Amino acid sequence: MPRILPQVLRNLLRKPATVKYPQVRVEPPKGYRGRPVVDPERCISCWLCIRTCPARAITISKETKKPSIWLGRCIFCGECAEVCPARAITMTKEFEFTTLR
Amino acid sequence: MTFIVPIGPQHPALKEPAFFRFEVKGEEIADVDIRFGYVHRGIEEALQRRDYKHDVYLIERICGICNVVHTTTYCQAIEQLAGVEPPERAKYIRVIILELERIHSHLLWLGIAAHQIGFNTLFMLAWRDRERVMDLREIISGNRVTSATNTIGGVRRDVKPEHVPTILRGLDELEHSTKYYIDLFNSDRTILARCTNVGILTKDDARKFCAVGPLARASGVDTDIRRDHPYAIYDKLSFNVITEREGDVWAKSMVRLREILEAIHIVRQAVKEMPIGPIRIKVNLEIPRNEAIERTEAPRGELFYYALSNGTDSPERVHVRTPTCANFASIKRMFLGGTVAEIPIVIWSIDPCFACNDRVALVDSHTGKTFNLSLKELRKWRH
Ligand code: SF4
Numbered sequence: 318m319p320r321i322l323p324q325v326l327r328n329l330l331r332k333p334a335t336v337k338y339p340q341v342r343v344e345p346p347k348g349y350r351g352r353p354v355v356d357p358e359r360c361i362s363c364w365l366c367i368r369t370c371p372a373r374a375i376t377i378s379k380e381t382k383k384p385s386i387w388l389g390r391c392i393f394c395g396e397c398a399e400v401c402p403a404r405a406i407t408m409t410k411e412f413e414f415t416t417l418r
Numbered sequence: 419m420t421f422i423v424p425i426g427p428q429h430p431a432l433k434e435p436a437f438f439r440f441e442v443k444g445e446e447i448a449d450v451d452i453r454f455g456y457v458h459r460g461i462e463e464a465l466q467r468r469d470y471k472h473d474v475y476l477i478e479r480i481c482g483i484c485n486v487v488h489t490t491t492y493c494q495a496i497e498q499l500a501g502v503e504p505p506e507r508a509k510y511i512r513v514i515i516l517e518l519e520r521i522h523s524h525l526l527w528l529g530i531a532a533h534q535i536g537f538n539t540l541f542m543l544a545w546r547d548r549e550r551v552m553d554l555r556e557i558i559s560g561n562r563v564t565s566a567t568n569t570i571g572g573v574r575r576d577v578k579p580e581h582v583p584t585i586l587r588g589l590d591e592l593e594h595s596t597k598y599y600i601d602l603f604n605s606d607r608t609i610l611a612r613c614t615n616v617g618i619l620t621k622d623d624a625r626k627f628c629a630v631g632p633l634a635r636a637s638g639v640d641t642d643i644r645r646d647h648p649y650a651i652y653d654k655l656s657f658n659v660i661t662e663r664e665g666d667v668w669a670k671s672m673v674r675l676r677e678i679l680e681a682i683h684i685v686r687q688a689v690k691e692m693p694i695g696p697i698r699i700k701v702n703l704e705i706p707r708n709e710a711i712e713r714t715e716a717p718r719g720e721l722f723y724y725a726l727s728n729g730t731d732s733p734e735r736v737h738v739r740t741p742t743c744a745n746f747a748s749i750k751r752m753f754l755g756g757t758v759a760e761i762p763i764v765i766w767s768i769d770p771c772f773a774c775n776d777r778v779a780l781v782d783s784h785t786g787k788t789f790n791l792s793l794k795e796l797r798k799w800r801h
């Protein structure tokens with residue numbers, strides 16, 4: 318008899334180890350590095366985040382002089398949130414970026 | 419009659435395109451030829467064009483599975499260049515995430531190895547347990563895979579006291595299941611039949627071809643950078659260097675499985691003994707001309723970094739040698755005399771940083787006719 322059989326039988330009776338993702342969502346833990354969001358109200362336009370970003374994902378809007386993050390380049394390192402003196406950038410728990418168009 | 423069996427270079431499932439050309443006589447492998455370089459990304463050149471801090475994130479992307487060990491080695495090399503020493507607590511945190519990474523890498527390896535020998539139940543079980551490590555890493559570093567925790571002069575994130583019970587609980591569960599896998603590898607007939615006396619690398623050959631990491635240790639070569647050339651705080655922790663004598667695929671699996679237990683042991687000690695204090699120091703990154711080498715023990719073996727600074731804030735040269743590169747020299751010896759059915763597991767037994775294979779073509783060297791064969795069929799190919 319294969320040695321793994323008892324384990325297999327036990328797993329048949331257990332509830333699944335996975336969750337049915339789109340219906341059931343697992344909340345990411347605290348401190349998760351999801352989508353960085355800029356709060357233009359708090360931003361003091363020091364542009365430190367632009368120099369810190371290793372992926373050069375942050376660009377400046379010409380009119381408002383506030384940074385905006387290009388998610389196509391962002392690598393979710395969280396350096397910008399760490400460096401911002403006004404705490405205008407936060408890493409949210411958002412990780413689903415796919416959209417339907 | 420000799421057949422040529424080419425695998426790669428554009429192999430849909432190879433993480434790194436590599437080309438294997440097997441010459442087979444009937445079932446037996448008579449010769450193997452390996453070619454690399456298809457996935458040259460120019461990272462070393464790109465490193466010279468960024469500054470030291472930005473390089474950390476590029477280095478992290480050399481390898482997804484072992485990203486922490488890459489950044490740790492790089493940061494240690496740069497710290498050596500700048501002549502600074504990271505704070506004690508940072509070193510402990512580095513060791514914790516390094517060892518969690520080793521556990522996850524070995525469990526990933528175990529899953530794919532089980533898949534390669536057609537044991538998909540074990541594959542599922544190993545990957546289920548791997549999720550536990552991924553969850554721990556997510557708690558500590560904020561992401562499942564890329565940790566972005568290391569930085570020059572320390573670490574960016576602290577292991578908070580409230581995380582410690584979760585980590586310890588996760589480790590207990592992992593220890594339990596790893597012991598079960600060790601038991602399984604010692605007794606299951608399928609595993610023993612597919613793994614023992616397959617892909618043998620003798621001790622002499624392991625030395626001669628400069629094998630590193632679990633591959634060398636499975637052949638009885640007692641080498642481990644963590645003990646021989648301690649970095650971070652490995653000199654303050656007690657752990658055993660796991661060796662096996664047989665040198666076959668079974669021994670390689672056993673070394674990795676037992677290393678998981680050692681890694682769990684190391685994390686437990688590190689979590690317990692972690693001192694309180696700062697986690698990073700400020701480093702002046704205009705480093706005068708200097709050079710440094712740094713070696714660490716990655717999950718796959720010795721990882722080597724060379725860094726040269728030139729007075730500006732970007733390096734003059736950073737050179738990386740990954741363990742897989744060192745281990746490919748021994749692969750020929752492991753194949754010779756083996757059979758075609760062994761190819762997937764023997765390639766995978768050196769943990770070569772590629773996910774899984776699914777197609778090979780058999781070329782009859784006399785008629786030039788090509789047969790295509792999916793690796794699924796290859797896995798079923800018995801002699
Ligand atoms: S670092 Fe903060 S305050 Fe400065 S520009 Fe960026 S978001 Fe604005």
Ligand code: SF4
Binds near residue numbers: 353373395397
């Ligand atoms: S998270 Fe990192 S990559 Fe993304 S915008 Fe901030 S600094 Fe740039």
